[in-house]
Amino acid sequence: MNQILLLPLTVLLLLAASSIVQSCLPSERAALLAFKSALQESHVGVFNSWTGNDCCNNWFGVACDQNSRQIAIIDLRAGTLYETMEKAHRPGYMTGHISPEICKLTRLSSIIITDWKAISGEIPHCITTLTYLRIIDLAGNRLSGNLPSNIGKLQQLMLLSVADNLITGNIPVTLPSVAGLTHLDLRNNEITGPIPQWLGRLKILSRALLSGNKISGPIPSSISSMSRLVDLDLSKNELSGPIPESLGRMAVLGTLKLDMNKLSGSVPATLLVSGITDLNLSHNSLEGDIPDSFGARSYFTSMDLSYNNLKGPLPKSISLASYIGYIDLSHNHLCGSIPSYSGLENMDQSSFANNDCLCGKPLKAC
């Protein structure tokens, strides 16, 4: 072979080699295109950039691992496109389903497909084979079916959100084995069955948001062993039984929302002198007196105990609270004089309305 032929061949080989280094794997490109073909979006043109061979380069919402050049991130949020969509006078809107082809992207660490309102079908259960996954965020669609039962296999998972979908079935019993989970958001679905008894094994969970489902059974006391839990929202479910008093002994719990359930028993004294600043226990079947356990540690931006069966007087110790920004004790069976404490006197009358015989400021004198 002469030099003249050899030179272009070398260039070609070099080009080929560099394209192997820089482009995505053809098999992954094919999987992405199959994923795309199961979705329809025509208002914004989210997928317009998904052309050419190199899916690691300028494909909207796709990012690759630097070393392996495998696809690491799919990030398709309608939220970030609202401006574009408003200009086009179209809402965020995508139909179709999430193709199981996504499971061929073995290096995926983030799947973020949020707020498209109309993506339906099931979450492909094969995603539990994607062992690099750290983030699954599918909030704000119309996904149905169950959560994958073997989600516990995803040992790298930090964030799981399927909020605002139509997910049914139980919370998988394997969920507590996702040791690194920090953020769990299952709000506003149709999830039934109990909270897994050993949810407390999620040692570094900081937000557990399960409100707006049909979750039933007791609140497992194991939850109180989650020492980094800041925000626990179990409201608007069908939970029953007592409120574990250990919830009031959690190191950093600041928000506790248990409103709109079927909880019974008394208000644990611990809740009133904990680090909790935002407490909502309204619309349950709590009974007995409000514990006389307020103290200097009691600091509430908001405390709502309305719509229960609480009786007796307001405890004297309430005047020891450092701060109560808002209180609602209405729709109970409280009786007696409201302790004089500026925090209470300045509240609206409605905070004390519909009780048996409360009196004193801000209500009429006793």
Ligand SMILES: *[C@@H]1O[C@H](CO)[C@@H](O)[C@H](O)[C@H]1NC(C)=O
């Ligand atoms: C407490 O929960 C009830 C029922 O969900 C709700 O109506 C109320 O506004 C909540 N209270 C506060 C202070 O947010």
